[in-house]
Amino acid sequence: MSPGNPSDGALCLVTGATGYIGGRLVPELLAAGYRVRCLARDPGRLRDQPWSARVEAVRGDVTKPQTLPDAFRDVEVAYYLVHAIGTGPGFEETDRTAARAFAAAGHTAGVRRIVYLGGLTPQGVRESELSPHLRSRAEVGRILLAGPVPAAQLRAAVIIGSGSASFEMLRYLTERLPVMVTPTWVNTRIQPIAVRDVLRYLVGAARLPGTVNRSFDIGGPDVLTYRQMMTRYAAVAGLPRRVIVPVPVLTPRLSSHWVGLVTPVPSGIARPLVESLRHEVVCCEHDIRDHVPDPPGGLVGFQDAVRLALRRVRDADVATRWSSAAVPGAPSDPLPTDPDWSGGSLYQDRRSVAVDAEAGALWQVIEGIGGESGWYSLPLGWELRGWLDRLVGGVGLRRGRRDPRRLRVGDSLDFWRVEEIEPGRLLRLRAEMRLPGRAWLELTVTDAAEGRCVYRQRALFRPHGLAGHAYWWTIAPFHALVFGTMARNIAHRARQLMASADAHSAGLGLPDDPTAPPTGRGAR
Known part of the structure; x- marks a missing residue:
């Protein structure tokens, strides 16, 4: 050498x-x-x-x-x-x-x-x-x-x-x-x-x-x-x-x-x-x-x-x-070890609920969200948000969903689109409503003790310009009501499904399909 x-x-x-x-x-x-x-x-x-x-x-x-x-x-x-x-x-x-x-x-x-x-x-x-x-x-x-x-x-x-x-x-x-x-x-x-x-x-x-x-x-x-x-x-x-x-x-x-x-x-x-x-x-x-x-x-x-x-x-x-396992594609891309303040603003609303139900029951609720099942919080508020989106040229809630129980990457889901899905574990939705920025909603399931699991929910928003920052902070006071209620109701619905399945298996004469999602956008 x-x-x-x-x-x-x-x-x-x-x-x-x-x-x-x-x-x-x-x-x-x-x-x-x-x-x-x-x-x-x-x-x-x-x-x-x-x-x-x-x-x-x-x-x-x-x-x-x-x-x-x-x-x-x-x-x-x-x-x-x-x-x-x-x-x-x-x-x-x-x-x-x-x-x-x-x-x-x-x-x-x-x-x-x-x-x-x-x-x-x-x-x-x-x-x-x-x-x-x-x-x-x-x-x-x-x-x-x-x-x-x-x-x-x-x-x-x-x-x-x-x-x-x-x-x-x-x-x-x-x-x-x-x-x-x-x-x-x-x-x-x-x-x-x-x-x-x-x-x-x-x-x-x-x-x-x-x-x-x-x-x-x-x-x-x-x-x-x-x-x-x-x-x-x-x-x-x-x-x-x-x-x-x-x-x-x-x-x-x-x-x-x-x-x-x-x-x-x-x-x-x-x-x-x-x-x-x-x-x-x-x-x-x-x-x-x-x-x-x-x-x-x-x-x-x-x-x-x-x-x-x-x-x-x-x-x-x-x-x-979101994950330290991500691999950047080029030197100009973010690295998971970059400081929290790098990469631009990314606002987050995080929720976590322990659920007395098996992970499969919780995943059924998550994969059935939207469309006729609704969004498990403030149905009138979601309807109003969809109407406002249509008023400014967006898609609103009129698209519903392709299948009432199953989702796949690329599916439209009201004014969201399925960006990533890992069956039984993760559903990531990207917002397609008119916004001063980009928004995502991530729902995950984690196994806990036997017969229990943890539901985690993250709403993320990357603002575009000052209007994006103003938008986030304007709606921030309502997050506890919208996202908090959503997390609690999803967990509650999973417990209901688990109880119904247990009762059905015990021969108590419940309907043939106790795991069917509720019907009607306002059903919770």
Whole structure:
């Protein structure tokens, strides 16, 4: 094996595998033929990753040098993807100490290359004038480049992809505020880059010649102001044109509090990101293409990157927010380990009821819902909702259901459609009524003790723009009445079926089909 040019099958160490970039880099390295070892303070946090069974996980902490030797054993390429952003005062010293320990441990173990993803720093600005976040990222890059192991620092500005803190901040600001009084940094020029291009460069950096020890600027094909990014995001997301009014009185510190009020991005992360927007961050060179050529179709543009990031929402696939077993189809898709605040707003109403009936009886009620059986709560309210939907051009409740007892994927069910069904366990419905967003209703059965089961119900709503948020909070006061009553009545009906079946089997002269659903939309 030649130094600095590891062959397929070489072992790569990835730090930050529980984070946004690290969690997406691991499957890309595996696909490229590398073996992967992940360093984590808590390896258990990697269990939910779809690739966890294909990697080696070791416990360690880059701020504790004594934990690093085992992680570096037999490693050819080490990825440094950690930083102390959001950890509070003293994070710069933490970053500095960790970088030195990492470089030293890599040298002792004979690592051929270190790859670091840093921040793009503005030109012509003294380091003392940079935000603490950018200043620390730049210092970490210098420490690694000055170390004894050849290093490559890839410097990026805003990364576009679901789960990226910078992208999530952009998403929430644009979707929640049709009219914005903004800080002047909305006019700052930025060169964003799609996450799939970042990952392509990171994987390619593993094969850099051993003589390469330098920084590379990486960015997409578009240079935009933050205002233009918000405007183009709104266009891709199908939102009305945003009205953006910059005002000079909002300092970066004040505007970080404003961002904290509008978005769920934690203030410890939002504040350094906002402070970094004071300066333009545009690439000064594109030398990386000499080693990692641009793809045949070119780098992903901003609007295409946004489309990729929103793809799962448009396809109505929210499974990654429901189950940690979901596997993303592309680097821009959500991962089950992404923070709760990533992926856009997803409101939920959850209900759970213990049922004194067998799971089969409960499933019979669930699969027979809708149509003539109704929705087990406020029949007049459901009729009114269906009438209002028809009034605005929707389908209303007139479609009923194909079969009174059996459902299959794709069936229409009043103003819902069956999106997923696992007989005896799960029914997921997607709303087709006119809404300022996308809505789902999920009904599940879980076995408990003998003769008992648990009914779980989740109503989910992904709002579209401010109207979607207003819609959810307007109807939220009625959820306990509608969804709470629905859960209780479904459980009660299952108990009735169980009792009727037991009585019938005992020969008490009940009708031949005691499990037949009630008739009439108002029957409960």
